Amino acid sequence: MRFGVNYTPTRGWFHHWLDFAPDDIRADLDSITALGVDHIRVFPLWPLFQPNRTLIRPRAVEQLTLLVDAAGERGLDVGVDGLQxxxxxxxxxxxxxxxxxxxxxxTDPDVVEAQAAYLTTLARALADRPHFLGMTVGNEFNQFSGPPHPDPDRIGPAQAGRWLRRMLDACEKGAPGRAHLHASYDAAFHDGTHPFTPAHSARLGAMTAVHSWVFNGTAQRHGPGGAATVQHAAYLVELSKAWATGPGRPVWLQEVGAPAPHIPPERAAEFTEATIAAAADCPDLWGITWWCSHDVDRALADFPELEYGLGLFTNDRRIKPAGEAFSRGVRRWREEDPPGPAPRRTALAVDAGDEETAPARAVCAPGGAFFEAWMRLAADGVRPAVVLAQRAHDAGHLAARGITEVLTVEQVGS
Structure with missing residues (x-):
């Protein structure tokens, strides 16, 4: 299993591309390397790299390659998000x-072609680097497609699927054979009106990405130390597998963090340890990538308060208790080299309606009947998997996943 961090530069946050400073980047990467991790995820800012539809700035692309090479020199593989x-x-x-x-x-043909050209350009620039993992289409780009965005570009699930396939094809064109994927925030799994669906997440791209944020109602409902809160990341990993077309598809816990005040700073280390332990007990987990490496500089204005303190390091590169806990978890895993987790024999069936569009997926959100039933099982020590109701009696599917018992929400009760 892989461990990494989402790289947040100490100097200028992601605006650092405007004043690219290799020495600062190397110092940041040195602190990250000290955690014992093996990869980072990095974020070019789309408007700075492609300020005009037909202009992809060569100097910006060169700076990205310099960052990726600096990481590689320190033994860090790099995943690159494209559309920020x-x-x-x-x-x-x-x-x-x-x-x-x-x-x-x-949907606009000119915009889509320009996005594809941009992704291909970035992927091609990195294709010969052995430490380049692959492209993620963009960071939670699905949030532009509907509420609560104040000015969304509304589309339907079929349009979302076509766009995702076009973007993934563009990444593959630039760097054939790398692990190209896409990443949605959890509306894809929780909101039946959202055009990006669980099937998109679990079936398109080289692996499934999930982003776990307990400020989505989980911590508010269950408290900072509740079983549902520390199991939330594991829940999303297992939930995503229900829509996969076959067993063994890797899942990347690509973002997870300890947001205050939902997780008080004095409990961040405890939450970090518990979250890692729970997620690591999920079969087929590719890796855990913590959000984020370094705190946001408080000289920068207008961030939501919780965004400033999510780092494993302070803004001046001092490790925080959560960082120490994360590093302990990484080193313990590396030193013990445990075998992969056993299959989850008991599954809870989820009925979200049509398999492709999942119109009733609100049952999977915090407070939803399925979510709460799964968490009751987890709190009781069961290691629940998730299976679609449509496949709950498919003996071949269950056997391939190692599932020997399927429960319904009604059987779990309240």
Whole structure:
């Protein structure tokens, strides 16, 4: 299993691309390496790399390769997100898609072709680096497709699927054979009206990505130390598998963090340890990538309060208790080299309606009947998997996943 961090630069946050400083980046990477991790995830800002629809800045692409090479020199593999897109409550979209040039991010032919060209360019620039993992299409780009975004580009599930396939094909064109994927925030699993679906997450790309944030109602409902809170990441990993077309598809816990005040700072280390232990007990987990490496500099304005303190390090590169806990978990895993977790024999059946669009997936959200039933099982020491109701009696499917017992929400009770 892989362990890594989402790299948040100490100097200028992701605005560091405007004042690219290799020495600062190397110092940041040195602190990250000390954690014992093996990879990072990095975030070019789309408007800075492609400020005009037909201009992808060569100097910006060169700076990305310099960052990736600096990581590789330290033994760190690198996953690169392309369309940024959305980060820490801020949107980063180029001027040629907004105001006087407003056009659909997912459907306008010129925009889609420009996005594809951009992803291909980044992937091609990195294709010969052995430490380049692959591209993620963008960071939670699905948030542009519907509420609560204040100005969404509304599409349907079929349009979302076509766009994702086009973007993934563009990544593959630039760097054939690498692990290219896409990443959605959890509306894809919790909101039946959202156009990006669990099937998209679990069937498109080289692996499934899940982002676990307990401020989505989980910590508010169950408290910072509740079983549901520390099992939330594991829950999303297992939930995503229900929609996979076959057993063994890898799942990347690509973002998970300890957001205050939902997780008080004095409990962040405890939460980190418990979350790692729970997620590591999920078969087929590719890796855990913590959000994030370094705190946001408080000289930068207008971030939501919780965004400033999510780092494993302070902004001046001092390790925090959560960072120490994460590093202990990494080193313990490396030193003990445990075998992969046993199959989860008991599964809870989820009925979210149509398999492709999952219109009733609200049952999977915090407070939903399925979510709460799964968490009751987990709290009782059961290691529940998840199976779609449509496959609950498919003997071949269950056997392939090692499932010997399927429960319904009604059987779990309240």
């Amino acid at each position: 897109g959305h980060l820490s409550s801020f949107d980063f979209v180029p001027s040629w898609t907004t105001t006087w040039h407003r056009r659909g991010l997912f």
